Amino acid sequence: MTTASRVLVLNSGSSSVKYQLLDMADSTRLAVGLVERIGEEGSRLVHEPLTGPGAGGGKRERPGAIADHATALRAVAAELAADGLGLDSPELAAVGHRVVHGGTRFTQPAVIDDEVLAEIRNLIPLAPLHNPANVTGIEVARSLRPDIPQVAVFDTAFHSTMPEHVARYAIDAATAEKYAIRRYGFHGTSHAYVSRATAALLGRPVEDVNVIVLHLGNGASASAVRGGVCEETSMGLTPLEGLVMGTRSGDLDPAVVLHLARVGGFSVDEIDSLLNKKSGLLGLCGDNDMREVLRRAGEGEESARLAFAAYVHRLKKYIGAYSAVLGRVDAVAFTAGVGENAHQVREAAVDGLAELGLALDLEANAVRSSLPRLVSPDYARVAVAVVPTDEELEIATQAYALVTR
Ligand code: AMP
Numbered sequence: 001m002t003t004a005s006r007v008l009v010l011n012s013g014s015s016s017v018k019y020q021l022l023d024m025a026d027s028t029r030l031a032v033g034l035v036e037r038i039g040e041e042g043s044r045l046v047h048e049p050l051t052g053p054g055a056g057g058g059k060r061e062r063p064g065a066i067a068d069h070a071t072a073l074r075a076v077a078a079e080l081a082a083d084g085l086g087l088d089s090p091e092l093a094a095v096g097h098r099v100v101h102g103g104t105r106f107t108q109p110a111v112i113d114d115e116v117l118a119e120i121r122n123l124i125p126l127a128p129l130h131n132p133a134n135v136t137g138i139e140v141a142r143s144l145r146p147d148i149p150q151v152a153v154f155d156t157a158f159h160s161t162m163p164e165h166v167a168r169y170a171i172d173a174a175t176a177e178k179y180a181i182r183r184y185g186f187h188g189t190s191h192a193y194v195s196r197a198t199a200a201l202l203g204r205p206v207e208d209v210n211v212i213v214l215h216l217g218n219g220a221s222a223s224a225v226r227g228g229v230c231e232e233t234s235m236g237l238t239p240l241e242g243l244v245m246g247t248r249s250g251d252l253d254p255a256v257v258l259h260l261a262r263v264g265g266f267s268v269d270e271i272d273s274l275l276n277k278k279s280g281l282l283g284l285c286g287d288n289d290m291r292e293v294l295r296r297a298g299e300g301e302e303s304a305r306l307a308f309a310a311y312v313h314r315l316k317k318y319i320g321a322y323s324a325v326l327g328r329v330d331a332v333a334f335t336a337g338v339g340e341n342a343h344q345v346r347e348a349a350v351d352g353l354a355e356l357g358l359a360l361d362l363e364a365n366a367v368r369s370s371l372p373r374l375v376s377p378d379y380a381r382v383a384v385a386v387v388p389t390d391e392e393l394e395i396a397t398q399a400y401a402l403v404t405r
Helices: 069-082 114-122 131-144 157-161 173-178 188-202 255-262 268-277 280-285 290-298 302-326 336-341 343-350 362-366 391-404
Strands: 006-012 017-023 028-036 044-049 060-063 092-099 150-154 210-216 220-226 229-233 331-335 383-386
Touching (some): 006 131, 017 069, 060 069, 157 188, 188 210, 188 229, 188 331, 188 383, 210 336, 220 302
């Protein structure tokens, strides 16, 4: 008898679905892909089998109208079936869904039943852009395979261990309670994975290691993790707080919002759009991609230099703050698109922090690699690590652990 060990991981956005099929017997990837521009002009599916007869042939691109998430998932199922990896296989153990907001209710992954689904729906006001798409993905996957467990893995869950005095904003307690206003944090699967992988890289048990994780993608967040447990993270009620990001401002005086409304006559939606979509690197210099910012800054363009400096300054502030929060730091780990690839950002962020115990091996830091690695000299009190994140593997691991325990 075969033991079912495959997990399909689904990351459903409002107009896209990213997916990976993994075999948890050996944590290998069987197929990866994405459907984009669902319900829009120019929708397409890009699928890549990594095992079986189709493997090695690269990506298969399927342009064509994809009206909704149900059509998208059926198209994904057809591609997988063509590779002998059909979702009707008895080897499929579970579907793991990335769910952005779990509120205070979900501190662990959850097998999805009607009650759990209703709770995820109830959390839509806290994540109006993300949770509805997650719910749709769950409903469609459930209808395709009602007989296997669908597991929700929450972006917020890893941060649920933040102490109350860290999670609370210093505002009127009754108002905060009424509107569920507190810091939740996001990117939790990445922070969980990277903090554990950093301990492994140091060759020490995760319980003994304190890590500052810097997840620097288009969205960016920092976390202070003590012995594998999250103590603080930079994103808050929404993913807007904290670091300077591709298009989000990160921290600002909340009175900026009032000023824009009172003096500028901005509507709530206009301010939302300004701070989430037109700020950060994009707002400062017109480009949200760090590669472009670096290129332009290298050519001496003033606004790009300013954007880079603002980005790095905020990072330094968080490294300093989280050093104070943790008291003892064993490692600072850089991850995600910018953290894994932009050696200039790592160099500038660590520069001048010798008093905090940080140092960089400039040569090691400049080497490009897709492997987890240390980029600090042996003598450094605080190791600096580059650890590629793997949110899909983390979601599959958590989902599989839940359905097989
Ligand atoms: P992510 O959200 O983790 O996929 O990260 C996406 C971001 O990573 C992009 O917007 C780029 O700014 C950044 N990025 C990707 N590759 C590089 C690179 N080679 N150098 C600098 N930044 C990069």
